[in-house]
Amino acid sequence: MPKVALTTLGCKVNQFETETMEGLFKQKGYEIVPFEEKADFYVINTCSVTSLGDRKSRQIIRRAKRQNEQAIIAVCGCYAQVHPEEIKAIEGVRVVLGTKERSRIVEYVEQAAREDGILDEVGNIMEARDFEDIPLYDMPQRTRAFLKIEDGCQNFCSYCIIPYARGPVKSRHLDKIYAEAKKLVEAGFKEIVLTGIHLGAYGRDLPEDVNLADACREVLKVEGLKRLRLGSLESIELSPELFELIRQDERFCAHLHLPLQAGSDAVLKDMNRHYDTAEFARLIEHVEREVPGVAVSTDIIVGFPGETEEQFQQGLDFVAKMNFSRMHVFPYSRRSGTPAAERKDQIPEPVKKERVHRMQALAASKSEEFHKMFIGKTMRVLFETNTEGITDGLTDNYIRVYTDDEVVCGELYEVRLARLYKDGAFAKVVEKV
Template sequence: MMNQGVHIITLGCKVNQSESEAIAARCRNQNGWENHGSNGDGGLCIINTCAVTQKAEMQSRQAVRKAVRSHPDAAIVVTGCYAQLDPDAFAAIEGVDYVIGQGHKHQLPEIVHPKAHFRSAAGTESCAPGPEIRHTDISGYRRFAPIHAPAVTARTRPFLKIQDGCDTFCSYCIVPYTRGRSRSLPPDQAVSAFRDLLETGAPEIVLSGIHIGKYGTDLSPQTNLCGLLKTLDAIEGGHRIRLSSIEPTEITDELLGVIRDSARICPHFHVPLQSGDPRVLKKMKRPYEPELFSERVEKIRSLFPDAAVGADVLIGFPGEDDAAFEQTRSLIDRLPVTYLHVFPYSPRPGTLAARFSGSVPQARIKERCRTVHALGLEKKRRFYQGMIGKTLDVVIEETRGQNNNLSKGLSENYIPVYAENASGLQGSRTGCRITDVHTEQSLKGAAI
């Protein structure tokens, strides 16, 4: 093969990012390919797709077409949620060589061997034309299939996927259809993978999953997220642990106690809200009332005054009238959330909500998204201002050259920080005294 390199283009959530990292690591160690990140030529180009919204699907198709144009020498591999949902959409794109659904993603390095397929610079192929499709119905899967990654990582904050799938079936959500039912990585395997990442020197490990609050409920014997966190927290080292998104109903007092008593678990809570209107939440099949969300956020703030508290908000769900939207806006306004992820609703084929009447005009959805986005920026601004003068625990992710003495890092409460006096500290934790707001999305400080 002319250039046995691999690079991966990842769309969507942290679980996709986690899987992409693991696939890249296995391709490097198992197949001997070089890692080209998301740039450069290579023998293999993998696009890990997303299908959570219509926009995500469009971006996935665009990414595949761009990869075909930009990497004529590479075998083009499409995987991820959109590939699971509609493999034919990618099989129809000229230049795609493999379409691999979620049920086979963990086998990707074996399916796409470095000598199995590559396209020469002249455009000829070394094997039969037409994409190879690996796809199966994953709705019956009950066993977690990890993409075992070797103990090699280029990230200072690698992901560890501990759970996959979802049993909730919210009326708007396509994820249970693209990811299957909830499945957990057994605790012994989770601990082993965690230790492997620590051996690389990672100063932070991010626990990810589609529904991590359900971790362990499918295992025999059953366990839970608190039990796993206690085990991981007991592992010695100078690292810290971060949780990805967790449902409000699963932010229990026990979980908050585990985090409060830990010197390693970051005070960062990303809590899906979706709507602040009880009627809309019920139509969404979300298993809580706005009051429960409010109570949990207030509880977090009382225990962790400087915690990051993020929220997902879905705007324009069928039946969301002006009064329902105002319920959402006012709830967010009065709660101590610190940042927002705002999504416009788009119907997902096959979901219950796709059949609902009462669609909201697109112009109205865009207007409401702008309103909530502006509110989120104001919340973030106030949060950042409140950090000035404080000392935060920062993982330095990137050091700059001699002409720029600021190094980029991430605080324990999920704030990008540009730090002075941090050259040579890449990949390590340091205290950083915050001196100013650097940009709309970051703080400035000095390592101490």
């Protein structure tokens, strides 16, 4: 039986896509082995969101080659889509795919094994119009299941390479979403996380008049589902229909990840983001009013070209006024081919680093403030992993909870949050739900 090893860099969409490719190999009788093992075929699903993603992708490709000189190495994903020439120049690479055509991955690696040379199947992603629908064959080895319902983005934020790597918005049909969600719930998953590159744009490309709220309703129709969570969304795309659903259906997790990216209006404008800080604050206020106890997490980029110390300080002041439950802080990463990369006023690395530290310190104190509000409260937790007698999982509003009580991973429990602990809280179990 031929052995194949797959690995993923980057986001949850990539993770989901690797899981679907793994299923395609299993259906053809391949044995899936851990990436660290010697395999006949290696598949590397790359990321290009930062220069670090590119570098790690190259390192992993070289590692696969060291593990088995004779292996067929296939590289796909965002980095391969944007810079296929760089990928092809790495010794050992035999197949290059971009962000489509992954449904034919098995066919391509088998063709590469029969022929000499490099098989380059990276097409023009700007011409891709349909969602590449690969049904799940096998169930993911996780407690929460990701379900990809959309691909692509046409927002063209000035720093972002993703629209060039993923092309225009492509949405999955509602009937397919329902069928996949049902499969996941029947396999025992309690929570489904809907993911996409530009989730809020779901449905814009479909002939029928559907949107993200319709996709959520479709998943919520599945009997036995305990939780539905949304992946990252643009704040300005939150609709009254979505609020209505979150309020009405207690399975809808009170957690929204809404990327702010910058807390200075001038920087937001340069980033080609279509809101200012006042509008963002108004939206968050609305979210907090409509969904009590909601967690709003966010992303921030610091050191965007031309960001002055004063603008960075405005960002700190703005964040200090918000109740973010969690923040992912990134230094700006220059992506060639994007407008921001062409700018002459790049911020020196040491300045970016120092700003990241200051923003991260604020992020840590904001998280702590948020977590403190729930100490003493009873909440539901879906437990995920056990390490040395301590099990951790997430509340519906995304607080990481730890316990030393006996619990089963993959099951929901009612717990009482006792005290702050690590990146969340320590709890005692009240009962199994």
